[in-house]
Amino acid sequence: MPDQPHFLQEQEGLMVQRKRAEAMVEPLQLGKRVREIRLSQNLTLEEASKLTGLARSTLSKIENEQISPTFSAVNKLVKGLGIDIPQLFAQPVERRSSGGRRDITRAGEGEPHPTPTYEHEMLANQLRQKKMLPYRTAVRARSFDEYGDWVRHGGEEFLYVLAGSIMFYTEFYEPIELFTGDSAYYDCEMGHALTSTSEEDAVVLWVTA
Known part of the structure; x- marks a missing residue:
């Protein structure tokens, strides 16, 4: 039988590493971000539709990741919601444990x-x-x-x-x-x-x- 405290510590360590790995490859959830911005401004889908000029059904599909917004739709979202492009593509900030993270972007590969x-x-x-x-x-x-x-x-x-x-x-x-x-x-x-x-x-x- 393995030593129980030591075994549990190993399992917890593996779980932490797995969560970190998952966070590294988490896809950009643009629809979720659009919904968070809309709700942070206390806007209903109907109100956001009027501000952006996008149909309510289109906004709903974007928020539910059913479709990806076109370049034109992104511009309408940015202008209608009063935000900038980087804010739209930024992920929500969550508290996380300290650890080594690194990313390299080669010239022209952003x-x-x-x-x-x-x-x-x-x-x-x-x-x-x-x-x-x-x-x-x-x-x-x-x-x-x-x-x-x-x-x-x-x-x-x-x-x-x-x-x-x-x-x-x-x-x-x-x-x-x-x-x-x-x-x-x-x-x-x-x-x-x-x-x-x-x-x-x-x-x-x-x-x-």
């Missing part, structure tokens, strides 16, 4: 998420339930008018200009031009937006927490 104003490349996609959301973005917009309204979402954000130059608009401050190597840290519940001022689309690194 997950693309284009929008009319930004071309996001989501990084570290193998890790779920991250405390930070890193992404590389080409700034397509050349005028603030292209946004229609401020971009705002929960959390705090760090911005670093990798190439080119941008005009950094924030709700409570005067616009400021940032150049390669410049950075900014700000509350992203405050309205914000970027436009490229360089000839080529500027490229920035964003980290959202």
